[in-house]
Amino acid sequence: MEPKRVATQPFTDQRPGTSGLRKRVRVFEQPNYLENFVQAIFDTQKGLAGGVLVVGGDGRYYNRTATQTILRMAAANRVAKVLVGRGGILSTPAASCVIRKYRTGGGIVLSASHNPGGPDADFGIKFNVAAGGPAPESVTEAIYARTREIGAYFTVDSPEIDLDRLGTSTLGGMTVEVIDPVADYADLMASLFDFPAIHQLFNSGLFRMRFDAMHAVTGPYAIEILENRIGAEPGTVINGEPLEDFGGGHPDPNLAHAQELVAMTQGTDGLDFAAASDGDGDRNMILGKNFFVTPSDSLAVLAANAHQAPGYKDGIVGVARSMPTSQAADRVAEQLGIECYETPTGWKFFGNLLDAGRITLCGEESFGTGSDHVREKDGLWAVLFWLNLLAARKQSVKDIVHEHWRRFGRNFYTRHDYEGVDAKAAADLVDHLRILLPELPGKRLGAYQVEYADDFAYVDPVDGSRSDRQGVRIGFEGGSRVVFRLSGTGTEGATLRVYIEAYESDPVKHDQDPQTALQPLILIARELAQIEARLGRAEPDVIT
Ligand code: G16
Numbered sequence: 231m232e233p234k235r236v237a238t239q240p241f242t243d244q245r246p247g248t249s250g251l252r253k254r255v256r257v258f259e260q261p262n263y264l265e266n267f268v269q270a271i272f273d274t275q276k277g278l279a280g281g282v283l284v285v286g287g288d289g290r291y292y293n294r295t296a297t298q299t300i301l302r303m304a305a306a307n308r309v310a311k312v313l314v315g316r317g318g319i320l321s322t323p324a325a326s327c328v329i330r331k332y333r334t335g336g337g338i339v340l341s342a343s344h345n346p347g348g349p350d351a352d353f354g355i356k357f358n359v360a361a362g363g364p365a366p367e368s369v370t371e372a373i374y375a376r377t378r379e380i381g382a383y384f385t386v387d388s389p390e391i392d393l394d395r396l397g398t399s400t401l402g403g404m405t406v407e408v409i410d411p412v413a414d415y416a417d418l419m420a421s422l423f424d425f426p427a428i429h430q431l432f433n434s435g436l437f438r439m440r441f442d443a444m445h446a447v448t449g450p451y452a453i454e455i456l457e458n459r460i461g462a463e464p465g466t467v468i469n470g471e472p473l474e475d476f477g478g479g480h481p482d483p484n485l486a487h488a489q490e491l492v493a494m495t496q497g498t499d500g501l502d503f504a505a506a507s508d509g510d511g512d513r514n515m516i517l518g519k520n521f522f523v524t525p526s527d528s529l530a531v532l533a534a535n536a537h538q539a540p541g542y543k544d545g546i547v548g549v550a551r552s553m554p555t556s557q558a559a560d561r562v563a564e565q566l567g568i569e570c571y572e573t574p575t576g577w578k579f580f581g582n583l584l585d586a587g588r589i590t591l592c593g594e595e596s597f598g599t600g601s602d603h604v605r606e607k608d609g610l611w612a613v614l615f616w617l618n619l620l621a622a623r624k625q626s627v628k629d630i631v632h633e634h635w636r637r638f639g640r641n642f643y644t645r646h647d648y649e650g651v652d653a654k655a656a657a658d659l660v661d662h663l664r665i666l667l668p669e670l671p672g673k674r675l676g677a678y679q680v681e682y683a684d685d686f687a688y689v690d691p692v693d694g695s696r697s698d699r700q701g702v703r704i705g706f707e708g709g710s711r712v713v714f715r716l717s718g719t720g721t722e723g724a725t726l727r728v729y730i731e732a733y734e735s736d737p738v739k740h741d742q743d744p745q746t747a748l749q750p751l752i753l754i755a756r757e758l759a760q761i762e763a764r765l766g767r768a769e770p771d772v773i774t
Contacts, residue, residue: 231402233306233384238262244270244377246370248576248718250356252342255292258353262383268300268338269383270376271357272307274369277335279308284329284358286320286411287340288447288510290347291474293318296340296355298390305402306384312404315411318393319472321447321511323600323608324415326362330604331414336360341510344482345721348475352721363581363605367697370578412454419455422541422603423614427621429461437620441613442491442506443470445477451511451610481508483515483597483609484774485522495519503620503627507609512577513597514612518627524744526556526643529593531634532615533562536591538622539615541603546590550583552576553686553701554713554729555595556641565638574688574700575715577607582692595645595729597774632740639735641709642747646770647717648726648761656716656724659764663702663714666758670704675754678706704758709733712755726765728755745773 241260244251244267251267258264272278285300287293297318304312313328314320320328322339329337342354357365357373365373386402398407431437441456443449449470456462468491469477480487483506495501495517504517516523523531533549536542550571551559563570571589573579577600580592584602593599598607599615616627623630648656670683686700701715710732717725730751734740745752755761762768 231305231386231388233386233402235382235384236265237382238266238380240378240380241266242378245374246356249343249364250339250354252345252352252354252719252721254721255349255351255353258292258296264296264299264355265303265383265385266377266380267355267373268303270373270380271338272303273376273380274372275336275357280310281335282311282313282332283309284313284320284325284334284337286315286325286337287318288321288343289317289319289472289474290342290353290476290509291349291351292353293340293474294393296353297393300338301391301401301406302385302388303383305388305404306386309404312406313409314393314406316394316396316408317411319411319447321411321415321451323512323604323606323611324411324451326358326604326606327415327418328409329358329360330362334360343510343719344480344508344513345719346476346480347509348478351475358605361581361585361605363584364576364578366578366581366695368695412451415451416455416459418603419611419614420459422539422611423618424540424621425460428614428617431617431621432460432462437503438501439466439503440491440494440501441467442483442488442504443467444479444481444483444488444506444508445469445471445473446481446507446509446511447472448507448511448610455610455614476509483508483513484772486772486774488515492517492522495521503617505613505616507613508597511609512607514599514609515597516612516616516627521628521631523627523631524556524595524643525593525597525599526551526558526595526641527631527634528612529555529591529599530558530562530638531631532599532612533559533566533591534634534638535619535623539618542590542601547587548583548589550580550589550592552579552594553703554645554715554727555593556643556731557709557733558638558641559593561638571691574686574697575718579688579690579697581605582690586692588691595643635740636737639733640740642732642734642742642744644730644744644748645774646728646730646752647772647774648765648767649720649771650723651726651765651767653724655764656726659726659759659761660702660714660716662764663759667702675758676750678710678751678754681705681707710751712751714755714759726761728759728770730755
């Protein structure tokens, strides 16, 4: 079967964002759109020819079509073998696990993560390198540059591969192995966490939990791990059947989009523990009875208690958080005497630190937590870590977090999102803030004294690469901060994110509602950025 050369024209909008190329399905369905991007991957990642490639996605609408296209193009581009998840499915952390376990040359992950799915919603594609993580900026920029000059792509004429049957077949000289998408990942989880202890917790009769898979990819993973392997009662996993449109929902595990689950934890009869994951299985939300754990606190609590889980029993070497994530983890690192790194938003920035053995745990405010076990954030991993902790400490979620605050102080935290705003107005707003920066240090805003104000820049300590303009930070004396940046994952207009944080050491004040505790800073942020005047929005669309 000879490769076929198909002439094409470049598209101008294929620069990957925070996490790969995310667009409306309709955009991907344009003739040659997906093909151009995939060919740009093969043209720039020369090592894939003759090597092994992993392909899988979150099962959203267009996943199967794209998988078949990629398989044909991989054959034409002389890839020796593709490992593809059954049904074209691999959660993002499972893809990372498989890429690493079988020492492959990398993977193509099909996902628009927490964005809605369906013919009128979103699709996405990203390339993960051999270490298992999202390609660093040097690679994504090279892929983008190639898409700007591409003149042809290569494919083969062949019937569709049967993606639903496990086993091996050939496609134009390339081997295609359809693998169980769950098994390798479930084995990895069993090696990290104390499944028998979690089993006892489930069996104690005193513990009730639900895991909400939000009709996204984690359903089969959660059923296999929680119910089949650990022995949680059937029905512990809810919304466990993956659907191409996620049942019409927004598969984003937060207080706004997982309301059904949040409600189950409320009241005296509320669940003891509830958790959810997102479209592609890399995000997590952790809830206790009448209690929400912010992702920033979750990272800090896991860092402080890592030794309780078998996979981390020797402790952790370092921790990293994205810049807008609260500084709760920094306080833990300080007490543990380990390094804490502050990186730009985007999981790809943790890759070098993990590869170099400088950190064990990392996390982001955007419901992402992970470790060196893979090179993606990992939703179910975080849930299992919390379950392991609950089993080991025999305390409630709320008690564990309150005890943590008493020991380290509390970083009150919230994120306010202004979604789908005019892109030019949002860019102007950030530019306006940049202009204000030099005159802010030393100024008083309300009760707060500005200590520093800058546009965050990051120099990777491992390879020296530099990333500029990663978000406007205004830091106040005492550790409070407001941060402004534009989302890099949206597909319509722009989304302004405002991150607000205040530190409180006094336990008497730890019970306050974050929105109340942070109100003065929220108002300062709105005024400084002239949000209502510039965006025409008095209130944010989503508060997390
Ligand atoms: C992606 C990235 C994360 C980032 C998040 C939000 O997550 O992997 O690192 O924190 O987007 O990014 P932004 O603020 O630019 O929208 P996911 O789960 O969407 O892949």
